[in-house]
Amino acid sequence: MSTVDGTLAVTLVLPGPVDQRRRNDLPLLPDAGDDSSLTWYLPGGIASSPAPADDEAATREEMLELVTRADTLTREQRELKHELAETNSGVLAMYVELEQRDEQLRQAHAVIFRELEDALRPPPPHVDDFDLAVHYAPSEPDSPTGGDLYDWFVLPDGTVHVTLVDAVGHGVTSTRHALTVTYAIRTLALEGHPLDDLIGRAARTLATIEPDLMATVLLARFDPATGDITIANGSHPRPLLLTAEGDTELLVPERVGRGVGFPDPGTGSLVHRTLAPGDVILLYTDGLTESRKNHQEGEARLLAVARGHAGKPIATIPRALAADMHDVVLHADDTVVIAIRRRPPPGS
Template identity: 70%
Template sequence: MHPELARLRRELRAACGEAGLPAGERARLVLAATLLAEPAIETGQEMSLETAMADRRLAVTFRLPEPVEQVRRNTLPLLPGAGDGATLSWHLTAGLSPQPAPLEDDAATREEMLALIARADALAQEQRELKHELAETNSGVLAMYVELEERDEQLRRAHTVIFRELEDALRPRPPAVPSWELAVQYSPTGTGSPTGGDLYDWFVLPDGHLHVTVVDAVGHGVTSTRHALTVTHAIRTLALEGHPFAGLIARTATTLATIEPDLMATVLLARLDPASGKMVLANGSRPPPVLVTAAGDARLLRAPVVGRGVGFPDPGSPELIQHTLGQGDAVLLYTDGLIESRRDLEEGQIRLLGHARALAGHPIDTLPAELVTRMHDVVLDADDTVVLAIRRTTTNALDVNRGRPPHR
């Protein structure tokens, strides 16, 4: 993110916090300002931002180098008041007490994301209620139909803005791991649903190990996205706190049981030692990963007993899978959408192994996308699909021979 844009967002969030604006109102204002400021910042043009409090109202004035057309203003998540086009103003009612935003941009973005998703849920519920009213009465049908279409368009615009702003938070980029290559492909069910309940997370722990999480939350739409995001964030927090890897799924389920009692999600965890190549897998109701060797062989990494995910009875992974990857070996982690497009799980796994063997030496950057293309040549049942590819490029004999103990 451009430093000037980051500074502008911090100033807005600070002003909103002092005015006691709720996270949802703050999120729409920050998004609107971001969409307006990006073109000017990218071209090096000057602009200014002023905030002031008067009579328990926060006044925000944004001066741009060029006027903003009314058509573009109408697409903003928070509409400004009337102005000359180049000077846009918002006047927002202050809250009862300050509500400071998180200091880090990522944390503030996540908080605003959850508020925007909740607003989208409310809009969807309002839409359903309006449709019910249409079915109950014959008077004013035409006027109500027009209003319904307008609210549908508002909901679509809100979703577009939400997913544009939060794409990085939902789909983290591969972390940098020496001597390893990582790549990902996310394919939504359709263009109208940029995300669903299939999410992933990967990061490097303080001890240098790579942690990977793949989550498939039960359900569809923004609710399943929120549930999947809740699970990935809980696992990340517990992992960074040092909780044993073998019990992470069960510990996450216990942690979230009272917070999200209706949440159900299958989970696959991987922990890799970049130095030795040792990999440990914990499976909670997920399809088995695929090991692809440098020689071109491919097989499923099945546990004798598959565990259960978050929200299921007896959650956890009773047996872990351990394997050491050699130079050129890769592992593929994926969600159900990859192998169930033809509505036959067993047939899908057989085809997956065949394509994995054929693509054993394929460049890692395009391997996940090419795998999805080949697996989805026939789609009878569309579903969100996530594919993660992790390949070891070099080995370190010194580290392997040290006899490092297995990770907890």
């Protein structure tokens, strides 16, 4: 074994020759030599020179710089986390404040919309021997007024006229359309046009003014002195008669009319009834019967539910009836329910 320029030479002398095949089987192939000796040259021998002192100093400085850099990165990361936490806190506070302002704005809008609805929905007129009540519910509590509107007033001859309109669509546009139809009907009625002509005449009048307007219309006119009531229907849900004994009947015309904006608008045929004391006529929009997305099912259920309200105070019937019909709501829509009762004689 010897060293040359820091390289370790290991030589093994054997008693006999070693052929090349056996040399190839060794774990570490020796360099070429005579047949009876094997020599290996290994780098990094025992006599290699020590590292210069300058290299050790440079290594220490590099290590110190790395440690300092690591400390700096740790401090910067800590400061960044602190700043991020403060930013998140500020963003959260801003988000909460914005939510509070949005809620205040929604409440303010709801108040404005409710006041607008109250202004658009007149109180019942005073009518001798009759009681009238109404319930209105928007499709959403904070939604603007929809297309369901009503109007009632006493005509010069003493009869009472009731208009119920459901304009197609939602929001302010449908409200405007419903108002247009309502006021057109009122004007024509006060001019003295017959009941069976009002829907068709209003449709023809508005066709050029509001060509996109579509609305179902129900008109009812009753004589407080006799209890006679006449109904004109243009594509609207059929009214319901609730007798004092609790019997129910849908008032179906022989010929179905069509509403404003529909093809061939008009009344069709009128429905006539005479209300006995205690009888109630219920007028409503489709939001009452279509909450389960099935109009026929809603009508059948209304006939059954209404029986339980016979004889109850008229002021409670519209709201209670809507609550019973809306026990399951698969389709939310504006709902109007009007109840008209011929008052029973005192003491009966």
